[in-house]
Amino acid sequence: MITAGLRVLIATKPVDFRRGADGLAAALVRETLGDDPFSGTIYVFRSKRADRVKMVAWDGTGLVLLWKRLESGAFKWPPITDGVMRLTSAQLAALVDGMDWSRLHARDVTRPTATS
Template sequence: MIATRPVDFRCGHNALAMMVQTELRLDPHSGITVIFRSKRGDRLKILLWDGSGLVLIYKLLEAHSFVWPKVRDGVMPLSRAQYEALFEGLDWQKIAPRKVLAPTAAG
């Protein structure tokens, strides 16, 4: 998930987990991954629960900014491929989310 509004990057894992819970109305301990953006757009923080604790990842792009969705309230889901493209600094919006089809017969 991407939290679409920029956050104060002085916030640590506890403050971001509180934002996930109170503002986004999600459970930060459920296993979801939430991506936060900086105001400048050249930094991101990723908060996730790994089963034993909160993990906070910070990335700064040196040459340019990340491609972000329009700023609005709430969150926006991403596919794994879109997440990986975003993390690499690529335009993730050009990657269509894959639809998983249910099997038609057991093999």
């Protein structure tokens, strides 16, 4: 489940989609992104064709790999660079649904104060 405080990192450069969860975690998360694949962060990877996405996350008991291919169209991806980008949980949900996640922006939420 995608929750509001979830940390989501997306690799902006396409990856070899023959890699499984271990290959993505070890080679790409550790070496390329310089992060800990067992931190609870969701790592998002794109294919060269832009119609596929793979996500890897540690759920506390093992690595979880999610793979999705759109039947028509392509996912909206950030520009291809050699970097990593952070998404909000709402942006991740929009990306997975095939929507334009870049139109979603975080809002400042203020909580009402109790008055006497």
